[in-house]
Amino acid sequence: MKTYNSVKQNVMRKMFALGFACVALLVGCGGFTEDVNGIVAEDHSAKVTLIESQYALARVAQSGKVERSAAGDSITIVLEINGGCVKEGESFAYDENFYFADSLTFAYSFRGDTLLLSKIREPDPYEADQERYEESFIFVGGTAGKLDGIWKNTQCRYREEKMYCMNDGYDQFFKFDGDKVEYRVTDRVDYDYMQTVFVDQLFDFIGDGGSIQLETPYYYSDTKYEQEEYGISILEKTKKSMKFSYNGLTFDLNVDYAYYKDSLSVTLKSGDVTCVGKHREIVYVQPEMCSAAYAGNFYEIEDTGLLKYEKQNDSEFEACIDGILGRNQE
Structure with missing residues (x-):
């Protein structure tokens, strides 16, 4: 089995462990495309109205503060957590005084009506x-030349003046207002969940017994390599479903629902067998859940001491697929 999948999975866990906007913003997770059409030229006022409407419907992920340099050419975005579930010895408690801040500094500038947040990246x-x-x-x-306002991440970036664009399943927004910042996310409408890391891993698992992580349908991937590698034929496809064949078997895949950093349900059918994969994530555990009853699904958010809740049935989903394939699990 190819090693790049396991490397990708390990990197992904580190990238998104915090769930903070700055971390996700800097690293991304899906594949790059050299797409100079990633930013569509259109009437600016219409675009602003659309983005403001999208922002209003997006869910608040975090808030914090903005520190501006005296020269007015750089900012430090500080996203904060106030209160959270922590482990004390062998028990769990909600600490109202818990505080954690994730901060990153960017140079900022304007190019036409776009805002550029720039940083030197290490290897x-x-x-x-x-x-x-x-x-x-x-x-x-x-507004060009003015930091305050609502800004949408285009999923595009310049690397040494060459543009690259992502195609992941969620949109990010920052609202800057003086020394305050609010970060929101929303799931992209009409996103193609059949061109993602999840489908890439599913094909790999069916063909070579790899592994599937159920939190990956939000991140773009070109699945053609796995499809061709294992002789998988796509028979029908929409943006949330797919019928494909492999080794004489026909499969129906469907994404029932998918909410970024929240919950997911996928269904894979073949013949009379139905395999259901589910993932649930709660980054900010509320007091009523901060107890030993949920201990088996608590995971420390890296380098913070804070606990998040995460539950998925990856193993059961994989075992069900193995059953369809008549394959013994090791």
Whole structure:
């Protein structure tokens, strides 16, 4: 089995362990496309109205403060957590005084009606022969020359002036207001969940017995390699479902629902067998859940001491697929 999947999975867990906007913003997770059409030219006022409407419907993920340099050319975004579930010895308690802040500093500038947040990136330890480079994340929606306002992450960025775009299943928004910042996320309408890391892993598992992580349908991946590698034929496809064949078997895959950093349900059918995969995540555990009754599903958010709740049935989902394939689990 190819090693890149396991590396991708390990990196992904580190990237999204915190669930903080700055972390997700800097690293992304899906595949890059060299897409200079990632930013569509359109009437600016109409675009601003659309982004403001999207922001209003998006869910609040975090809030915090903005520290601006005296020269007015850089900002530090500080996203805060106040209160949370922690482990004390062998028991669990909700600590109202818990505080954690995740901060990153960016140079900022404007190019036309876009906002650029720029940072020098150090070499990726998982990539060979990389050098330090400047990366600028591209935002739209606010007023040219004015930081305050609502800005949408386009999923595009410049690396040494060359544009690259992501295609992941969620949108991110920042609202800057003086020394305050609010970060919101929303699931993208009409996103193609059949072109994701999850489908990539599913094909790999069916063909070579790899592993499936059920939290990955939000991150873009070109699935053609696995499809061709294992002789999988796509018979029908929509953005949330797919019929495909493999080794004389026909499968029907459906994403029942998917909410980024929240919950997911997928169904895979073949013949009379139905396999259901589910994932549930609660980053900010509320006091009523902070108890030993949920201990088996608590995981520490890396480097914070804070606990999050996460439950999935990856193993059962994989075992069900093995049953369809008549394959013994090791």
